[in-house]
Every structure is written in C-alpha cells, then in structure tokens.
Amino acid sequence: MQFEVLATCHTTRARASRMKLAHGVTPLPTFMPVATQAAIKGLTPQQVEGLGVTLILNNTYHLNLRPGIKVLLEAGGAHKFQGWNHNLLTVCDSGGFQLVSLNKFTTITEEGALFSSPFTGEPTMLTPEESISIQHAIGADIIMQLDDVVSSLTVGPRVGDAMRRSIRWLDRCIAFHEKSGKSDIQNLFAIVQGGLDSVLRDECLNEMTKRHDQVAGYAIGGLSGGEEKDIFWRMIGQCTEKLPTDKPRYSMGIGFAEDLLVCVALGVDMADCVFPTRTARFGVALTFNGPLNLKLAKHAKDAKPIDSTCPCPTCSDGVSRATLHHIATHETVAAHAITLHNLAFQAQVMGQARDSIMGGTFPKYLRRFFADYFGNAGYPEWCVNALQSVGVDLLEGNPHAKVVKGDGVKWEYSDAA
Amino acid sequence: MSLNHHLSALRFHIQSTPATFSPRLGTVTLCRLAEDISIDLQTPGLITSTSRGVVPHLSSDHVRVSDAVRWIHVPFESFLELSPPLPTLHPGPYPSHACLGLRPNRHVLTMSLRDPADDRDMPPNGNDFVSALCLRGVRKVTPNEWRDYTLSAQPDVLVALSDVPLTSGPHSQKRITKSIERSASWLANLLRPLPGRHVSAGAASHLLNVLVHMAGGIAPKARQAFSRSLLEPLFDKEAEAIRPLNNLDQGVAGYTFDLAPLRKSLSPDAPRPAPTGGLGAGIDPFSVPPAPSVTAQIISLIRTSLEPLPATKPRVVHSAGSPHEILALIRDIGIDLFDAHWAQRAADVGVALDFVFPAPADISGPAPREIGHNFYDERYSHDFSPFADALRSCTADQLDERPPCTCMACAPSRPSEPLKHSRVDEAPPLHAPVPYTRAYVHHLLHTHEMSAHTLLALHNLAVLDTFFAGVRRVLSERPAALSQEIRQFEQTYDGKLGVLAEAKKAWTEVNLARGKGRLAREREREKQRQRQDTLGTAVELN
Numbered sequence: 001m002q003f004e005v006l007a008t009c010h011t012t013r014a015r016a017s018r019m020k021l022a023h024g025v026t027p028l029p030t031f032m033p034v035a036t037q038a039a040i041k042g043l044t045p046q047q048v049e050g051l052g053v054t055l056i057l058n059n060t061y062h063l064n065l066r067p068g069i070k071v072l073l074e075a076g077g078a079h080k081f082q083g084w085n086h087n088l089l090t091v092c093d094s095g096g097f098q099l100v101s102l103n104k105f106t107t108i109t110e111e112g113a114l115f116s117s118p119f120t121g122e123p124t125m126l127t128p129e130e131s132i133s134i135q136h137a138i139g140a141d142i143i144m145q146l147d148d149v150v151s152s153l154t155v156g157p158r159v160g161d162a163m164r165r166s167i168r169w170l171d172r173c174i175a176f177h178e179k180s181g182k183s184d185i186q187n188l189f190a191i192v193q194g195g196l197d198s199v200l201r202d203e204c205l206n207e208m209t210k211r212h213d214q215v216a217g218y219a220i221g222g223l224s225g226g227e228e229k230d231i232f233w234r235m236i237g238q239c240t241e242k243l244p245t246d247k248p249r250y251s252m253g254i255g256f257a258e259d260l261l262v263c264v265a266l267g268v269d270m271a272d273c274v275f276p277t278r279t280a281r282f283g284v285a286l287t288f289n290g291p292l293n294l295k296l297a298k299h300a301k302d303a304k305p306i307d308s309t310c311p312c313p314t315c316s317d318g319v320s321r322a323t324l325h326h327i328a329t330h331e332t333v334a335a336h337a338i339t340l341h342n343l344a345f346q347a348q349v350m351g352q353a354r355d356s357i358m359g360g361t362f363p364k365y366l367r368r369f370f371a372d373y374f375g376n377a378g379y380p381e382w383c384v385n386a387l388q389s390v391g392v393d394l395l396e397g398n399p400h401a402k403v404v405k406g407d408g409v410k411w412e413y414s415d416a417a
Numbered sequence: 418m419s420l421n422h423h424l425s426a427l428r429f430h431i432q433s434t435p436a437t438f439s440p441r442l443g444t445v446t447l448c449r450l451a452e453d454i455s456i457d458l459q460t461p462g463l464i465t466s467t468s469r470g471v472v473p474h475l476s477s478d479h480v481r482v483s484d485a486v487r488w489i490h491v492p493f494e495s496f497l498e499l500s501p502p503l504p505t506l507h508p509g510p511y512p513s514h515a516c517l518g519l520r521p522n523r524h525v526l527t528m529s530l531r532d533p534a535d536d537r538d539m540p541p542n543g544n545d546f547v548s549a550l551c552l553r554g555v556r557k558v559t560p561n562e563w564r565d566y567t568l569s570a571q572p573d574v575l576v577a578l579s580d581v582p583l584t585s586g587p588h589s590q591k592r593i594t595k596s597i598e599r600s601a602s603w604l605a606n607l608l609r610p611l612p613g614r615h616v617s618a619g620a621a622s623h624l625l626n627v628l629v630h631m632a633g634g635i636a637p638k639a640r641q642a643f644s645r646s647l648l649e650p651l652f653d654k655e656a657e658a659i660r661p662l663n664n665l666d667q668g669v670a671g672y673t674f675d676l677a678p679l680r681k682s683l684s685p686d687a688p689r690p691a692p693t694g695g696l697g698a699g700i701d702p703f704s705v706p707p708a709p710s711v712t713a714q715i716i717s718l719i720r721t722s723l724e725p726l727p728a729t730k731p732r733v734v735h736s737a738g739s740p741h742e743i744l745a746l747i748r749d750i751g752i753d754l755f756d757a758h759w760a761q762r763a764a765d766v767g768v769a770l771d772f773v774f775p776a777p778a779d780i781s782g783p784a785p786r787e788i789g790h791n792f793y794d795e796r797y798s799h800d801f802s803p804f805a806d807a808l809r810s811c812t813a814d815q816l817d818e819r820p821p822c823t824c825m826a827c828a829p830s831r832p833s834e835p836l837k838h839s840r841v842d843e844a845p846p847l848h849a850p851v852p853y854t855r856a857y858v859h860h861l862l863h864t865h866e867m868s869a870h871t872l873l874a875l876h877n878l879a880v881l882d883t884f885f886a887g888v889r890r891v892l893s894e895r896p897a898a899l900s901q902e903i904r905q906f907e908q909t910y911d912g913k914l915g916v917l918a919e920a921k922k923a924w925t926e927v928n929l930a931r932g933k934g935r936l937a938r939e940r941e942r943e944k945q946r947q948r949q950d951t952l953g954t955a956v957e958l959n
Contacts, residue, residue, distance in 0.1 A: 037861075039861055044871060046832055047832070049845065050836065052837055303515075312836075317518045322516065323503065326470065326496070333473065350838065351842065352839070355841075
C-alpha cells in the first residue's frame with residue numbers, strides 16, 4: 001500500500017489522502033459501501049463503479065459460508081468472482097458484530113472463536129490464523145485482524161479481557177500474514193478495541209501503535225453498537241489523536257452523514273455501513289436536506305427527482321419521487337434506483353469533504369452541511385460538541401440556532417408533512 | 418384535458434405482400450411528428466413487459482443500455498391507486514415516458530388498462546366499466562375515464578378497453594354476446610375525435626394509435642362477429658361520433674390477442690395456485706407449460722378473428738408461453754410482436770435462457786435440451802462459464818460462429834464515465850470486460866441477492882431479442898426454410914419447459930427458507946429429504 005497525506009485541515013484533524021492498493025487508487029476520506037455477500041444489494045459492479053466508488057467491503061464470515069473458499073479459489077479470488085476490478089476490503093469474521101449477532105453459541109477461547117457450524121451443528125474453531133488464511137483466499141486488498149469484539153454496551157472485566165486478547169490475536173495474525181508472503185499485496189489492519197473505557201482504549205492504542213511497522217492501517221472497532229453518541233465521538237477522538245498519522249484510520253460501522261463528517265473532522269479516513277443501502281430498500285432517499293421517506297403519501301404526487309442536482313443515474317434520468325413512491329417496497333427496481341442515489345449521496349458527502357480539505361475550506365463545508373441538513377430540525381448537541389473539540393463552531397454566526405439533545409438523528413416522519 | 422397532445426404516428430411496413438396467414442417480415446415505425454424522431458423496430462420482435470410501470474429488476478440506467486428493451490408495455494391499473502393517476506401528473510411532453518424514466522427518442526410505450534398476463538378471477542365488468550385491479554382493491558374504469566387517462570398520460574400506443582370476462586367460467590352465450598358488443602362500443606368511444614382539434618380534410622382523422630383486443634373468447638362465432646363489427650359501416654349517431662371514419666377498423670392501428678384468458682378458458686381443469694388476496698388465482702404458466710394442443714386451438718381462434726380483417730396491420734400477442742409457441746404463432750398466423758413476459762418471469766425464478774434460432778446443427782449431449790439453465794441447481798456452483806452455451810460472450814474467440822449475447826451480463830460494458838466527487842479522484846484503471854459466471858449467479862440466488870435477477874432479466878431479454886433476429890434472418894434470406902428450421906428447433910429444445918418448473922420450485926424453497934435461522938432450516942430439510950429418499954418417496958414442496 002502507498003499512503004500519502006495530501007492535505008491536512010488547518011483547523012480540524014481532517015486530512016485528505018491518496019491510498020494506492022493493488023486494484024487502483026482510492027482517495028480518502030471515503031465511504032465504503034457494503035457488499036456483505038459479494039454484491040451491493042441490487043446493483044451490478046458496473047453500476048457501483050459508475051457511481052465513482054473505488055473501494056467496497058465483503059464479509060469474510062458470509063463468503064466463507066457461501067460460496068465457500070473452494071469456489072472463491074477456483075474463481076481466482078473474490079474480485080474475479082464478483083466482477084469487481086477495484087479495491088476490496090474484507091471485514092473479518094468477528095468484525096463489527098457478526099459473531100456477536102449471528103451466533104448465540106459462540107464462545108471465545110484463547111485459541112479462537114468457537115461456534116457451532118451453521119451447516120453441521122458441529123463445534124468449529126475459528127483461529128486468528130484461519131481467519132487470515134480465509135482472507136488470503138478471498139484476496140481482498142485490505143484485510144482485518146480477528147478481534148474479540150464485545151457489544152459496546154458490555155461492562156465489567158470482559159471488556160478488558162477482550163481488548164487484551166485482541167492484541168494477542170493481532171500478533172498471531174501479523175505472524176501468519178508475514179509468513180504467507182502476501183503482505184506486499186494484501187494489507188492487514190489492526191482493530192483498536194477497549195469498549196467505552198478510555199483507560200482500556202489507551203492501553204490498546206499503546207500496544208497496537210507499537211506494531212506500527214507490521215500493520216498497514218488501523219480500524220476503530222467496538223463502537224456504533226448503540227452507545228451514546230457523546231461517548232462515541234469521544235472514543236473516536238481519543239483513538240485518532242493517538243494513532244500514527246502516516247497510516248489510514250478506518251472507523252467501522254459508521255454511515256449517517258453527520259457521523260461521517262464528525263469522524264472525518266476527528267481524523268478518520270474510511271468508514272463503512274449498510275445504512276445507506278439498507279434504508280434505500282425501505283424507500284428512504286438521502287439528501288443534503290435530510291432523508292426523504294418516499295413511502296410517505298406526501299411524495300405521491302411529486303414530479304421532482306430526489307435531488308435535481310444529484311449526478312446519480314436515478315436523478316439524472318429524472319425518475320420522480322412520485323414514481324419511486326409508487327414502486328418503493330413493491331418492485332426491486334425501487335431498491336436499485338434509491339440505492340444508486342444513496343451511494344452517490346454518500347460519495348458526494350465524502351468527495352466534498354476531500355475537496356474542501358484540499359482547498360482549506362473544510363470548517364466552512366461542515367457549517368454549511370450541518371445548516372442544510374439540520375437547520376430546521378436543530379443541530380444534534382453531540383455534533384456541536386464534537387466539532388467544537390476540533391475548533392469548529394457550528395453555531396458561528398447563528399447563536400440562536402436550535403440544538404437538540406440525544407442522538408439527533410434526522411428522520412422524515414409521516415406527521416412532518 | 419391536455420390539448421398539447423404530442424403527435425406520434427405508428428406505421429407498419431410489411432416486406433413482400435403476404436397472404437392473410439403467412440409469416441412476415443416487417444418494420445414498425447413510430448414517428449414523433451413534432452420532433453422529427455422516428456423509431457424503427459423490426460418484426461417479428463419483442464415487447465418488454467412491466468410491473469407497476471417498471472421493467473422488473475431493471476433500473477432506468479439498465480433500461481437505457483439494453484438493446485432488447487425498445488418497446489415497452491405498461492398496464493395502467495396499478496396507477497389507479499392514486500387520483501389523479503401518476504402518469505397523468507408529470508408536466509411537459511411525454512409524461513408517461515418522463516415518469517417511468519424512458520426516453521422518447523428510444524422507447525415506444527404501449528398502455529392497456531389491465532395487465533394482459535393477469536388471468537386471475539375478477540369481479541364482473543359492467544356495461545359501462547371494466548373492473549381493474551390495484552393494490553387498494555378493484556377499481557371500475559369507464560370508457561370515458563380510460564380515454565381521459567390516456568389523453569393525459571400520452572402513451573405512444575394504447576389498447577382500447579375490452580370486455581374480457583374473468584369471472585369463473587364457463588361463460589354463457591349471452592355473456593359472450595355482451596362482451597363483443599361492449600368491446601365494440603368502447604372502441605367507438607375511444608375513436609371519437611379529440612376535443613379542441615379540428616379535423617381537416619386529408620389530415621389524420623384521429624390522433625391516437627389504438628390497438629384493439631380481439632374479443633369473443635373461445636367462441637369462434639363470437640370472434641368472427643366481433644371482427645365483422647369492426648368492418649361494418651356505421652350510420653347516424655354512431656357514424657357522426659367517429660367521423661370522418663367510416664368504420665371502426667379504420668381507426669385501429671393493430672390487433673392484440675391476450676392468450677392468458679384464452680388459455681384459462683381452454684384449460685378449465687389446469688391446476689391453479691392457492692388464491693391470494695381474495696381473488697381466484699390464474700394458471701401458473703411454469704407448472705402448466707403451453708401444450709401444443711392448446712396452442713393449436715389458440716391459433717385457430719386467432720385466425721378466425723383475423724380472417725376478415727386487413728393483413729396490413731401489426732398483430733400483437735401477449736403472454737405467449739414459450740419460444741415454441743411463438744414460432745407456431747409466427748408460422749401459422751404471421752404474428753408480428755410478442756411480449757417477453759415468460760422470459761422475464763424466467764429471470765424471476767433464476768433461469769438463464771440458452772437457445773438460438775435457427776437451432777445449432779451440431780448438438781452435443783442428449784436431445785432435446787432445456788431452453789435454459791436453472792442456476793439454483795448445485796451443478797452450477799463451480800461453473801465459471803458464461804450464462805449461455807448457444808451464444809458467445811464478450812471473451813469468446815472472434816472466429817466463434819455462435820451469435821453474440823450482447824447483454825450486460827455476457828458483455829458487461831464499463832460505465833462511460835464514472836462519477837467524480839472531488840479534484841483528487843483519479844480515473845480507475847481500464848479492465849477488459851469479463852462476462853458474469855453461472856457460479857456467481859448461483860451464489861447470488863442462494864444468498865437471495867437481487868442482483869441475480871437483474872443480470873438474468875438483462876440476459877433473457879437479450880436472448881429473446883437475438884432469437885427474433887434469427888427468425889427475421891431466416892425470413893429474409895431463405896423464407897422457404899422456416900418450417901424446417903422450426904421443426905429442427907422443436908427437436909432440439911424441449912417444449913415442456915421442465916427447467917422453469919424446477920427453478921420455480923427452487924426459488925420457492927429459498928424464499929421460504931430465508932431469514933433468521935435459515936441455515937438450520939435448510940439442514941433440517943436436507944435431512945428430511947434424505948429420509949424420504951431412503952423410503953423411495955419424495956414430497957413436492959410448493
């Protein structure tokens with residue numbers, strides 16, 4: 001991997017960089033759409049490429065079950081299997097919350113994660129070495145260590161144990177990966193754990209940054225699992241402050257536009273989430289003025305496209321909100337059309353972040369984005385605080401703006417007509 | 418009422434002057450008089466079917482790049498959920514094209530009130546209304562409403578209201594007589610001159626391109642009577658209403674035949690799936706493939722209708738069930754346009770079509786072969802070849818003599834210019850296109866990924882389009898050989914369509930199994946199957 005920071009924001013910790021991997025260049029910061037089972041739901045790889053997306057995610061756990069490693073090896077890797085010629089990242093088996101949410105029988109031992117195979121019911125051990133070996137077969141450009149992830153709502157000694165085990169597993173992943181001879185093509189990322197405890201996070205950061213020369217980048221894991229937003233941003237901020245500046249940072253499971261921009265301001269380079277694609281399937285289109293729930297009757301007669309300035313195929317073909325209302329959740333085409341739009345929206349949010357970081361206007365972009373997005377509904381207090389911590393006052397010039405407590409997520413409800 | 422109706426004239430040119438019933442080669446031309454655009458489509462050819470106004474699984478960008486999708490049929494009934502209906506809402510010219518993401522310079526749009534493939538039992542029609550179906554229930558649509566809707570929605574071609582009885586049969590003679598009387602009078606209503614428009618001598622007397630569905634059901638006498646009623650000169654008030662037309666047929670641009678209701682009447686005992694939503698279900702075409710005997714009866718009925726009518730107008734068939742049936746209808750009648758409904762339904766259940774016309778001479782493997790592949794089948798899990806054997810993909814040798822499959826699955830083309838979102842975005846490296854594989858679609862089907870159906874729909878429409886191109890080539894280069902080539906096709910490809918029934922079953926299984934705990938359910942089923950196998954019995958899952 002070649003990683004080069006092109007520009008750093010003069011106020012915040014945001015940076016614009018160029019990440020060159022075996023399948024091309026991905027400019028950062030970027031949002032990575034999720035193709036859990038080797039397909040962005042409803043889209044062809046050509047469509048995804050056409051949106052200007054250069055890096056997507058696959059899930060190791062799912063690909064290992066279906067189609068299975070044998071098929072992937074025969075195909076010549078996951079890129080060839082799914083017809084995706086650009087960069088690919090595989091989240092590891094327990095990355096995010098797969099092992100937490102998919103399988104209630106999982107037990108973690110020092111050796112690895114022990115779970116009952118969904119095929120045979122037999123107890124099956126997934127070791128750090130195996131997880132890397134599977135990711136080698138998949139052939140992703142960026143691979144993730146196996147970590148011991150606990151729900152971000154867990155408290156007690158389990159959190160510290162999991163964090164320390166993740167460090168030991170990282171060492172085993174590094175050893176296996178280096179021995180494989182694949183470390184020049186595939187890039188291993190460490191995952192910082194430690195729950196919501198800043199002392200544990202620090203301990204993990206200290207240990208993992210010691211492995212600086214053996215990993216290609218760092219992910220921040222164990223967040224975005226229902227914790228309070230005020231704690232979430234502090235954890236991200238704590239991590240980005242300590243992580244080395246010459247490696248990409250990846251915040252796992254972040255997808256709301258406001259979360260993305262706060263993370264970027266705190267120094268995050270990459271993020272992934274199923275949110276934009278999943279919400280599209282339920283008829284919700286994302287815009288710079290907030291989400292539109294196209295299922296609502298108020299859109300039934302609206303001949304405007306979702307966003308007349310949007311370059312996505314759905315908007316540039318003039319597909320109207322009324323038409324999308326007519327087909328949303330009835331025809332797969334609605335999911336395809338809104339997914340195209342939502343991915344283009346995410347890419348624009350991040351593209352404009354890159355441009356404004358390059359141009360030295362990132363704080364201005366933040367203020368404009370939040371004013372457009374939350375102006376009438378009220379700024380989420382945690383965003384105001386998070387950005388204040390890196391020197392941006394969202395309320396500048398607008399001291400009487402409404403500020404709301406809680407997560408402040410914007411949503412279009414039926415009574416909001 | 419819209420007065421800025423955009424004028425489009427539908428013309429049909431038949432090469433050679435055929436007898437009433439012979440296969441024919443033609444060109445349908447839609448001229449957009451205001452813009453000097455004309456869209457030429459060769460016949461015999463295909464019409465793409467839609468559901469709720471959109472081509473299933475194809476977003477607007479896919480519709481735009483699909484060469485097979487040029488003529489699109491839109492049933493209007495789903496739009497009755499909203500008042501006024503969606504296609505009448507869009508401002509500007511070609512509101513229906515605009516609202517459905519279609520391009521007036523590329524796409525011909527036909528509209529009928531009802532979905533011609535829907536043969537489910539329906540409440541009766543009345544003297545002055547047709548019962549149509551939308552998500553909110555049954556809606557009554559009067560001939561005047563239909564005329565107003567289509568004048569606002571401005572499809573290029575519209576199908577006159579027709580009284581097709583879909584109450585459970587058999588239908589009395591009285592009912593059939595009513596049916597043909599109503600259909601003729603509703604057509605007359607549609608052919609009234611447009612309001613606010615002077616009909617000058619010599620100019621097109623009416624400005625709508627109207628297709629008429631040939632009424633009469635399975636009663637030959639009734640079909641004959643209906644056709645004759647189109648040709649009878651009208652008098653007095655009736656003549657005044659449609660002036661300057663002398664008879665109804667003069668105002669008709671072509672004839673349509675919906676096979677689904679005919680098939681339903683001809684096969685009263687065909688098994689039907691359980692009723693849904695309070696309506697009796699229609700025949701499932703995949704469990705009851707079109708039998709040659711039924712096709713023969715249908716051919717005879719259609720011929721009865723067409724016999725007295727001019728042979729110069731296009732003939733459209735909706736819901737033919739197989740390439741075999743299509744070939745018979747071309748050979749024995751000279752049908753010009755067929756909807757692709759069955760091929761699109763095949764994509765819904767995981768089948769990639771794989772046949773060409775003329776059938777290849779060198780057949781390897783057992784004959785007859787299936788017309789496609791059920792990609793649910795385990796045998797495809799390690800199969801990295803392109804979808805079709807009978808057609809070549811974009812990576813095949815240029816000397817390969819098989820016709821090319823130009824669909825986005827077999828010859829994926831790069832997006833012309835990927836979007837750029839910042840000044841530091843770099844153009845991605847170029848890669849030669851590689852066709853999608855059977856193994857990938859097998860995987861997508863079993864993981865319930867929607868992209869599978871997108872790729873299959875693009876492919877199946879292209880295969881059918883190539884099939885029609887093959888028919889046209891034979892008709893143009895060696896018309897005398899058509900019958901022989903059709904016999905060869907029938908021997909090569911199995912007309913029982915077993916692959917569709919098999920795929921439908923697999924589709925249902927995956928659909929039922931999906932959701933949390935799915936792998937466990939599949940394991941349980943596998944066990945059960947093994948148990949049953951040892952007992953020598955197999956229970957059909959539906």
